Amino acid sequence: MKFLNFDFSKIKKFLERLTEVLLLVVSASLLMGIIFGPDTAFVGDVYNNFSAILALVGQDGLIALVSLIIIFTILKK
Numbered sequence: 001m002k003f004l005n006f007d008f009s010k011i012k013k014f015l016e017r018l019t020e021v022l023l024l025v026v027s028a029s030l031l032m033g034i035i036f037g038p039d040t041a042f043v044g045d046v047y048n049n050f051s052a053i054l055a056l057v058g059q060d061g062l063i064a065l066v067s068l069i070i071i072f073t074i075l076k077k
Contacts, residue, residue: 033047
């Protein structure tokens with residue numbers, strides 16, 4: 001049975017690389033949304049969605065952003 005010899009580490013590495021690329025795209029989109037405003041194509045949608053998520057997490061977006069950064073740094077370790 002060839003299925004039992006399947007190497008899941010390749011899939012894991014692929015998903016890790018894909019996640020890194022997507023995080024870079026989202027980060028760049030957020031930065032461009034801050035610079036050029038939420039009215040730009042694609043970038044504005046990402047910026048608006050991120051703002052909506054921060055509004056849902058807490059009334060003060062700065063506190064929510066700081067808490068998300070802390071959570072991500074803990075998970076990264």
